[in-house]
Amino acid sequence: MKKITSVLYIIILICFIGITALLGYRFLNLKNENNSLIQEIDKGKSDIDELDREINDLDKEINILQEDKKDLFTEYQNWLRQNKKLEEVLK
Amino acid sequence: MAKTKQETRRSTQIIIAISIAIICLLLSGISIYFYLSLKGLNEEIIKHKEDLNIINETLNEKQTNLDSLIQTKEDLDNIESKIDEIKSIYFTNAVKAEELARSGQANFKVCYLTFDDGPYSKTTPGFLDVLEEYDVQATFFCLEKEGVDDIYKREKMNCHTIANHTASHAISYIYSNIDLFINDLLENRKFIEDLLGIKTDVMRFPGGSPQVSYSGLNSAAMVERLREIGYGYIDWTLTTGDGGGPTYLTPEQFMHNVTDYSSEFDVISVLMHDYSTNTLICLPDMIEELTAQGYIFLPLSYDAPIVRK
Structure with missing residues (x-):
């Protein structure tokens, strides 16, 4: 009886430890996955901010260039249009 | 216990x-x-x-x-070379168009509208407005003129060819010898290049090419000198007659001088002057009548078959 009781106690302990370990393992995995996702999200937001900055800077440069080269830009657009018209005639 | x-x-x-x-x-x-x-x-x-x-x-x-x-941004940084690229494609197509028109294989004809002696601050803008309204390109045979930089620039921006008509148009001076003529031409080339960044390669003789021999100069030698400095030249097929003065004839007469005869040709160049107010008045009707006769309007280039080299 004593031996049976000891074995029973050990089995019960092993079961409880096993279940706890499984749950703990799953918990840690999900926690790591969540942390990775949070890091990726933070990096993504930071990349978006960086892109926004680049876009704004480039926009400003382009606005200045477009102002400085307004006539040339118009001339270029006009040539594109005239060439398209001529190519239609030649078809 | x-x-x-x-x-x-x-x-x-x-x-x-x-x-x-x-x-x-x-x-x-x-x-x-x-x-x-x-x-x-x-x-x-x-x-x-x-x-x-x-x-x-x-x-x-x-x-x-x-x-x-x-x-x-790259396009804008390289806008000048992109313009050169598209112009090269355009003028290759334009040469093809003239060749087709000449061969009789095309369902269109080619007209080169040309305006001499400008720019004029009071009248040239009006011509540019009409050309813009009809989306038509032309060629301006320009002299060297101060105070009209914006008009030269507008001609360039609207894809008209800017060609050389000498700096001074002083006939008795420039036709006194070939060197003087060439120097006057090169002076205008430099003026236009400094202002617009384009090197002209098409010219028209003030008074037309026969003026060379009328003035006692050797035409063949003149043409050879032009070739050496990279110029082709052109006279004209038809003219409004406004060289006699801006109101020498009525607008209708100016127009009929062109449109009554233009249907006989497949390729024409039309001589006009952008000081002529009566030419400006008849220009819209002329463009419409020439369009109805099957003409498309192109600006000149050195490679155009109509330009003599």
Whole structure:
């Protein structure tokens, strides 16, 4: 009886430890996955901010260039249009 | 009395049982904590994955936008060479158009509208307005003139050819010898190149090419000198007659001088002067009548078959 009781106690302990370990393992995995996702999200937001900055800077440069080269830009657009018209005639 | 062995064993068993029970309770508590946290973590992970998808989509859109802006900036930085590129394509097509028209294989004819002696501050803008309204290109045989930089620039911006008609148009001076003529021509070339960054390569003789021999100069030698400095030249097929003066004839007469005879040809160049107010008045009707006769309007280039080299 004593031996049976000891074995029973050990089995019960092993079961409880096993279940706890499984749950703990799953918990840690999900926690790591969540942390990775949070890091990726933070990096993504930071990349978006960086892109926004680049876009704004480039926009400003382009606005200045477009102002400085307004006539040339118009001339270029006009040539594109005239060439398209001529190519239609030649078809 | 000392406890009996049995009693001691019993106490030990009870302590072990209680310890195991406490351990099991603790483990249960930890397991319950883990179990409840898992549900919350799963929901967080699902939400974070959705957020990450949105962020990735946003990143892709912004990257596409950035790439497009970079291309735009590159285009602007290289706008002059892009203009040269498209002009080269255009004029290759224009030469092809004239060749087709001449061969009779085309369902169109080619007209080169040309305007001499400008720019004029009071009248040239009006000509440019009409050409813009009809989306028609022309050739301006310009002299060297101060104070009208914006008109030269507008001619260039609207894809008209700017050609050379000498700097001074001083016939008695420039036709006194070939060197003087060439120098006058080169002076105007430099003026236009400094102002607009374009090197002219098409010219028209003031008074037309016969003026060379009328003035006692050797035409062949003159043409050879033109060739050496990279110029082709052109006279004209038809003219409004406004060389006799801006109101020498009525607008209708100016127009009929061209449109009454233009149907006989497949390729024409029309001589006009952008000081002539009556020519300006008849220009819209002339363009419409020439269009109805099947003409398309092209600006001249050195490679155009109509330009003599």
